[in-house]
Amino acid sequence: MMKTAWLNCSIYTGSKKETGKAILVNNNVIEGVVDENEIGEGYAVKDLGGLSIAPAFIDLQIYGGNGRLFSAELDTAAIAATYRYCLSGGCTQFMLTMATNTIEKFLQGIELVKQYRQQGGKGVLGLHMEGPYLNPAKKGAHILECIKKPTVEEVSMLLEKGKGVLKMMTIAPEVCDEEIIKMLIDNGIIVSAGHSNATYAEATKAFGLGIPTATHLFNAMSAFQSREPGLVGAIYNNATVKSSIVPDGIHVDFVSLRISKKIMGDRLFFITDAVAETTEGEYRHVFKGNRYTLPDGTLSGSALTMMQSVKNGVQHAGIALEEALRMASAYPAQLLKTHVPLGKIEAGYAAEFVVFNDALEVKDVITA
Structure with a gap:
């Protein structure tokens, strides 16, 4: 059982910035943040040389990376x-x-996530x-022929076969019956409103059913207009609903x-929406x-990393670094139900950290 103390660093806890402190970790779980002179015996001391440390980032929407697009390759290597x-x-x-x-491809994807985990693969929520x-009217880069209205039978089958793996679903609420939305929520799926042409009234009703978040704000959704506030307006005007956003300066x-x-505060969080170049499969990026x-x-995807998202938020949108870090960790973590909580440097949270310099370059990633 490894006990470690990380020190000589600026600590962004997800609540505040701390200096002159150490992060105590025991068995991959944070024990607490203490003064550097209060580290007890038995800890391996790790000196971070004045770098910054924050909760590791969480990306709730990514399709591939390093030249591999998962849906095109459908293997655990991707x-x-x-x-x-x-x-x-x-x-x-x-x-x-x-x-x-196709539903068959989604089912293949579910099985491959199971295999990846069985092989000891890490990181996949x-x-x-x-x-x-x-909604076909807001399909964006999606395949029109595969877009459909859900049935109770099909969704039940996906929930059954996807147990433990299927965790999130982007739907257009106006094409789904209330029964379907409630079924997904009741089964612990994070339902996200997106690729939707919902009116303000339709979207507000759907959020009232318990949909907690929306997918890539502005992209492939009914716009905020003077006479029809649309899905964007419904997100803005809701006290609790979150939304992801792709902060590359191109998507938005x-x-x-x-x-x-300014409008949404802690309800807005970053995703990369990153894909990989491919000439195979249904999506040729x-x-x-x-x-x-x-x-x-x-437009079919970004070339972002999560650290680049944070950097863009700070440099191009005037978001304070502490807040930009939360948009990449604490806020997406609030949508998750994990065995050990993620997204903060506090007692009881997972010891998963990103270490970076003043230029916001990743210098190390610490994970179990």
């Missing part, structure tokens, strides 16, 4: 490559995401099904990120230097 990509950006926990596809229960202008942050598109030019 999951491992995605995990390594996440680690390079300070992220230790991610929701492996599959965009709209579960599978995020982005689709197929979306940085001014829109800044304005949304072409790398365009700072983004990915389909061959026809449709």
